[in-house]
Amino acid sequence: MEFYSSQISNLIEQLSRLPGIGAKSAQRLAFHILNMSEQQVAGLASAMTNAKKNVRYCKECCTYTDDELCPICANMRRNHKQIMVVENPRDLAAYEKTGKYEGVYHVLHGAISPMAGIGPEDIRLSELMVRLSGDVDEVIVATNKNLEGDTTATYISKLVKPIGIKVSRIASGVPAGGDLEYIDEITLYRALEGRTYM
Numbered sequence: 001m002e003f004y005s006s007q008i009s010n011l012i013e014q015l016s017r018l019p020g021i022g023a024k025s026a027q028r029l030a031f032h033i034l035n036m037s038e039q040q041v042a043g044l045a046s047a048m049t050n051a052k053k054n055v056r057y058c059k060e061c062c063t064y065t066d067d068e069l070c071p072i073c074a075n076m077r078r079n080h081k082q083i084m085v086v087e088n089p090r091d092l093a094a095y096e097k098t099g100k101y102e103g104v105y106h107v108l109h110g111a112i113s114p115m116a117g118i119g120p121e122d123i124r125l126s127e128l129m130v131r132l133s134g135d136v137d138e139v140i141v142a143t144n145k146n147l148e149g150d151t152t153a154t155y156i157s158k159l160v161k162p163i164g165i166k167v168s169r170i171a172s173g174v175p176a177g178g179d180l181e182y183i184d185e186i187t188l189y190r191a192l193e194g195r196t197y198m
């Protein structure tokens with residue numbers, strides 16, 4: 001990219017490191033940013049810096065939030081005895097969009113993957129176990145329907161069942177290998193309704 005000045009090349013390179021952004025998209029975004037007003041660019045830059053600085057993990061469910069507790073954990077009308085375990089905050093958002101789930105969540109920030117060297121201690125499982133010492137009726141495992149998600153589900157089931165808490169797994173309405181965030185709301189709702197006990 002020698003035909004661009006070093007500042008433009010640097011901007012393109014930084015943007016191309018983002019997931020799903022190839023070289024072409026990075027160039028398009030870079031020139032879009034150069035066409036924005038200084039005020040708009042400052043707004044974009046400070047949104048990124050502030051989010052990175054201020055967003056933290058909810059002390060209950062480990063999702064991202066600005067406060068000590070996320071809005072779902074802080075909501076006393078939610079059923080705090082039902083915990084749905086998801087891999088990431090995007091999956092949480094996907095289930096929230098169905099508008100039908102009244103329980104709370106637990107975000108693992110990943111899944112167990114021996115192939116990738118990700119073990120149980122690398123995801124937020126110990127935080128889940130701490131929560132289960134409280135008043136909990138059911139753990140719904142809604143990890144993705146792939147090898148890592150299934151391995152994680154089996155692992156959780158083995159940990160939780162001996163405590164005497166019900167463990168269920170979302171139904172296979174979710175296509176195998178499917179990322180939850182790309183599945184439509186009705187399918188997700190059916191997968192939740194059709195969950196089976198492990």
Ligand code: ZN
Nearest residue numbers: 058061070073
């Ligand atoms: Zn929370």
